[in-house]
Amino acid sequence: LGTALDELLRFDSPVGIATFRYTTEPLTLGGTDIPSGVPVLIAPGAANRDPAHFPDPDQLDLDRTAKDHLAFGHGIHRCLGAPVARAEAEIALDILLTRCGRLRLAVPAEDLQWRRTRLMRGLESLPVVF
Ligand code: HEM
Known part of the structure; x- marks a missing residue:
């Protein structure tokens, strides 16, 4: 890891x-x-x-x-x-x-939104199901 x-x-x-x-x-x-x-x-x-x-x-x-x-x-x-x-x-x-071995995205990957920021890049949210 x-x-x-x-x-x-x-x-x-x-x-x-x-x-x-x-x-x-x-x-x-x-x-x-x-x-x-x-x-x-x-x-x-x-x-x-x-x-x-x-x-x-x-x-x-x-x-x-x-x-x-x-x-x-x-x-x-x-x-x-x-x-x-x-x-x-x-x-x-x-x-x-x-x-959570069956963890997977709950939305299509292309629908994920990235925060519009210069510092601390990250997703707005990460919907998952498992
Ligand atoms: C994945 C998580 C993190 C990333 C990627 C990250 C990344 C960075 C980077 C790139 C810098 C240098 C910025 C520069 O050179 O201008 C920095 C500075 C710093 N980080 Fe983090 N950081 C993370 C988490 C944390 C956490 C959890 C803490 C506190 C518990 C922390 C405390 C600090 C402090 C105090 C500085 C300033 C050090 C200085 O100016 O001497 N960071 N961080």
Whole structure:
């Protein structure tokens, strides 16, 4: 389950775009000149789909080793709650998969609505039957 969880976090990161950073000096990144003192938004979710790091990145592969994903950010501001979030997800998924073996979507997958938000990507609701 731990391996699958890392791949799920990589494949569809709940926090696709980090909070604002500010440049402290001018720099050139990917051919773009960025002056000093301006806000910069980085997208860990995009890094999680980098084909140079994760081969065939648009493929969900629950056997993939993706533990170096950036879904919890990176560096000094890496998510403080990552161990709690991981534990919660592992416990919830474990219970769902063992107690609700017949769990399935109650609506066609294409009818699911994603929240229109920059932070904390997720579904409006997930109707299921079991
Ligand atoms: C699946 C669930 C979660 C995900 C995907 C997630 C993701 C993230 C990410 C990407 C950042 C870094 C943002 C940035 O660099 O700008 C972050 C920061 C943070 N997260 Fe989470 N988080 C989750 C759950 C939690 C939980 C459960 C807690 C608290 C119990 C928490 C507390 C924090 C705090 C305090 C920070 C700020 C750390 C800092 O600025 O030094 N997170 N989180």
